[in-house]
Amino acid sequence: MAEVSLTSVEKYYGKFKAVHGIDLQIEDGEFVVLVGPSGCGKSTTLRMIAGLENISGGEVTIGDRVVNDLPPRERNISMVFQNYALYPHMTVRENLGFSLKIANQPESAIDKAVDEAAHILGLDELMDRRPGELSGGQRQRVAMGRAIVRHPDVYLFDEPLSNLDAKLRTQMRVEIKKLHKKVGNTIIYVTHDQVEAMTLADRIVLMKDGHIIQAGTPLELFDAPVDTFVATFIGSPPMNLLNAKISGPSMVLEDGAQLPVPTDAKDLVRDGQDVVLGFRADSLSPVGHGIEETGLKAEVELDVQLTEPLGTETLLFVDFGGKEVQAKMHNPRHVAVGETLTFQLQIDKCHLFDASSGRAIRN
Amino acid sequence: MRMRRLPEWLVLLLPAIIVTAAVVLIPLLFSLYSSFTPYKLTRPSTLWIWIGTLNYEKILADWNFWSAFGRTILFLTVVLNLELLLGLGIALVINRITWGQRALRTIIMFPMMFSPILVGFQFKFIFNDNIGLVNNTLQSLGISDAALPWLVDAKLAMFSIMFAEIWMSTSIFAILILAGLYAIPRDPLEAAEVDGCTAWQKFRHITLPFLMPFIFIAMTIRSLDVARAYDIVQIMTGGGPARRTELLWTLMSRTGYVDARMGLANAMGYVSIILSIIFTVYFFRKLSAARNELGMGG
Numbered sequence: 001m002a003e004v005s006l007t008s009v010e011k012y013y014g015k016f017k018a019v020h021g022i023d024l025q026i027e028d029g030e031f032v033v034l035v036g037p038s039g040c041g042k043s044t045t046l047r048m049i050a051g052l053e054n055i056s057g058g059e060v061t062i063g064d065r066v067v068n069d070l071p072p073r074e075r076n077i078s079m080v081f082q083n084y085a086l087y088p089h090m091t092v093r094e095n096l097g098f099s100l101k102i103a104n105q106p107e108s109a110i111d112k113a114v115d116e117a118a119h120i121l122g123l124d125e126l127m128d129r130r131p132g133e134l135s136g137g138q139r140q141r142v143a144m145g146r147a148i149v150r151h152p153d154v155y156l157f158d159e160p161l162s163n164l165d166a167k168l169r170t171q172m173r174v175e176i177k178k179l180h181k182k183v184g185n186t187i188i189y190v191t192h193d194q195v196e197a198m199t200l201a202d203r204i205v206l207m208k209d210g211h212i213i214q215a216g217t218p219l220e221l222f223d224a225p226v227d228t229f230v231a232t233f234i235g236s237p238p239m240n241l242l243n244a245k246i247s248g249p250s251m252v253l254e255d256g257a258q259l260p261v262p263t264d265a266k267d268l269v270r271d272g273q274d275v276v277l278g279f280r281a282d283s284l285s286p287v288g289h290g291i292e293e294t295g296l297k298a299e300v301e302l303d304v305q306l307t308e309p310l311g312t313e314t315l316l317f318v319d320f321g322g323k324e325v326q327a328k329m330h331n332p333r334h335v336a337v338g339e340t341l342t343f344q345l346q347i348d349k350c351h352l353f354d355a356s357s358g359r360a361i362r363n
Numbered sequence: 364m365r366m367r368r369l370p371e372w373l374v375l376l377l378p379a380i381i382v383t384a385a386v387v388l389i390p391l392l393f394s395l396y397s398s399f400t401p402y403k404l405t406r407p408s409t410l411w412i413w414i415g416t417l418n419y420e421k422i423l424a425d426w427n428f429w430s431a432f433g434r435t436i437l438f439l440t441v442v443l444n445l446e447l448l449l450g451l452g453i454a455l456v457i458n459r460i461t462w463g464q465r466a467l468r469t470i471i472m473f474p475m476m477f478s479p480i481l482v483g484f485q486f487k488f489i490f491n492d493n494i495g496l497v498n499n500t501l502q503s504l505g506i507s508d509a510a511l512p513w514l515v516d517a518k519l520a521m522f523s524i525m526f527a528e529i530w531m532s533t534s535i536f537a538i539l540i541l542a543g544l545y546a547i548p549r550d551p552l553e554a555a556e557v558d559g560c561t562a563w564q565k566f567r568h569i570t571l572p573f574l575m576p577f578i579f580i581a582m583t584i585r586s587l588d589v590a591r592a593y594d595i596v597q598i599m600t601g602g603g604p605a606r607r608t609e610l611l612w613t614l615m616s617r618t619g620y621v622d623a624r625m626g627l628a629n630a631m632g633y634v635s636i637i638l639s640i641i642f643t644v645y646f647f648r649k650l651s652a653a654r655n656e657l658g659m660g661g
Contacts, residue, residue, distance in 0.1 A: 073559040146554075
C-alpha cells in the first residue's frame with residue numbers, strides 16, 4: 001500500500017519532449033486512470049513509474065521512497081501489459097509463481113499465494129496449461145494473477161483490455177473493478193478508451209501531448225470539462241460544439257439562428273465575443289421526449305438526418321447551427337429520416353468555451 | 364494393342380525420381396555394395412569379388428579407426444561447446460551495442476568468408492614452430508625460450524586445429540544466436556524486470572529459453588559440419604604426425620585415395636555416418652522440445 005507522487009516529471013526522447021513536467025498525487029488505495037489519445041504520453045508516464053523508462057527530469061516517489069534511480073525490481077510494483085507478456089515456456093502455475101520463486105520464497109508460501117490468486121481470478125482449472133493453450137481473456141487473467149500474487153505497493157495496468165473483443169472487455173472491466181475492491185491497492189491504469197476510464201476510475205487524469213489537461217472524478221470531467229478537448233474526449237456520444245457569437249442577450253449561430261445566453265453566463269461574456277457553444281445529446285431532445293429540467297430552454301425546429309435506435313433511447317442526427325449534431329430521444333417512437341421535429345435545448349445546461357483558446361467560460 | 368499408361372502421379376514424379384536416383388540413390392547403393400568388396404581403385408576387377416562383411420570386421424578390430432572415431436567425438440564436443448559459449452558471448456555483446464552494430468555484425472562474419480583451405484594454411488603458418496607467429500611472439504615477450512612444437516605434439520596439435528576451426532566458425536553461432544536475440548519479444552523481458560529479476564535471472568529464465576531453439580539449430584548445422592572436418596586438418600597436419608591428429612575423414616580419405624582401398628574406406632564411411640545420425644537426431648529432438656516449450660509447436 002502506498003501513495004505515488006509525480007513532481008514535474010519529464011521525458012525526452014532525444015530532442016522530442018514526450019512528457020512535459022507532470023505533477024500528480026495519487027492517494028493510497030486510489031484507482032487512477034490515465035487516459036488520452038495515442039501519443040499523449042500516458043504509457044510513457046506509466047513506464048517511468050514502473051522503471052522501464054528513464055526519468056529525464058522531476059521526481060517519482062512510491063510510498064516515501066524516491067524511486068527515480070531504482071530498477072523496477074526494487075520498486076515493489078506489479079504491471080499488467082497490453083500483450084499480456086506471459087512467459088510462454090512456463091505453465092500458468094509457474095507464471096504466477098515466478099516472481100516469488102525469483103525472490104527465493106519457500107515452496108509452501110509460493111503454492112499458497114499462487115492458489116489464492118488463482119482462486120480469486122478463477123484460474124484453478126488452467127494451472128498446468130501453457131499460455132499458448134489459453135484464450136485471450138484467460139491470458140489476461142493470468143497476467144493479472146501474476147500481478148496480484150506479490151501483494152505489491154502499486155499495480156500498473158498498461159492498456160490491459162485493448163486486445164480483447166468488446167464483450168470480453170466489458171467482462172474484464174467488471175473483474176478489474178471487483179479485484180480493486182477486494183485487494184484495495186493503489187492502481188494506476190492506462191487506457192485510450194474513455195468508457196474504461198469513466199467506469200473504472202476513482203479519478204481520471206486526461207492527458208494530451210505530454211500535458212495533463214484535466215484531472216478529477218469521472219463526473220467532474222463529464223460535467224465540467226475545462227476545455228473543448230475534454231468535452232469531446234469524455235462522454236459518448238461526444239459533446240456537440242457549435243461556433244457562436246455573443247450579441248447582447250443572445251448567441252448567434254453560424255446559420256443565423258439565435259439562442260439566449262445561459263442565465264448565469266451573462267456576466268462572463270462580452271458583446272461580440274466568439275464562443276463555442278457545447279451541449280450533450282441529452283440536452284437536446286424532441287419536445288416530450290427529454291429529461292424534465294428546470295432553467296432556461298429554447299425550442300428549435302430541426303430536420304432529422306439519420307437515426308440510431310439504441311432501444312431505450314434513439315440518437316437523432318440533425319443539422320443545427322450549420323453543423324451536424326446529435327440529439328437524444330428518450331421513450332423513443334419511430335422517427336422517419338427527413339421528419340421535422342420541435343426540439344428543446346436546455347440552455348442552462350449548455351457549456352460555453354472561448355473560441356480562440358478553447359478554455360471553458362461556463363460549465 | 365493398347366499401351367499400358369503409367370498412372371499420372373508417377374509420370375509427374377518421374378523426373379524427380381530419375382534425378383534423385385542418378386545423383387543420390389545409385390551412388391549410395393553402389394558405395395554400400397562396394398563396402399562388401401575388396402575394391403581397390405588400382406584394380407577395378409576387384410569390384411566384383413564379394414567378401415561379405417570382412418571390411419566391417421576389419422574396421423571393428425582396427426585400433427586406428429576407433430581412435431580416429433574417438434578423436435572426432437572429442438573434437439566435436441570441444442569445438443561445439445566452445446563455439447556455443449563464444450558465439451553466445453559475442454551475440455550478447457553485439458546485441459547491447461547501439462552504435463556501429465551493423466558494421467560489427469559484418470566484421471564478425473569475415474572468418475566465414477575464407478576458404479577452409481586458406482584458413483588451414485594461415486594457421487599452419489601461425490603455429491609453425493620455427494617461423495610461426497605464436498612462437499615468435501612468445502619468444503619475443505620472453506614467455507618461452509623454447510620453440511613449442513604446436514603442430515607436432517599430440518595435445519598441442521589438436522589444440523591448434525580446434526583453435527583454427529573455432530576461429531573460422533564461431534560466427535555461425537554468433538549470427539544465429541543474434542537472430543534469436545532479435546526475435547525475443549520485449550514484453551516478457553520487461554515483465555521479468557518488474558517481477559523482480561536481476562540481469563542474470565532475466566537471462567537465465569527468459570532470454571535463454573527463448574534462445575534454445577536457435578542454439579539447437581546452430582548445433583545441428585555445426586555438428587554435421589564439424590563431423591566431416593577434413594580440409595583444415597588435412598592442410599595443417601594431414602592427420603599426423605604419426606596419426607596424432609587423425610580424424611575420421613582424414614583416415615577415410617587416406618584409405619580410399621592414397622592406399623586406394625575404396626571398399627574399406629566406404630565401409631568406414633558407413634560406420635561413421637552413425638555418429639552424424641546420432642548427433643543430428645539428438646539435436647533435433649532437443650530443438651523440437653525447446654520449440655514446444657515456447658508454444659511454437661512442431
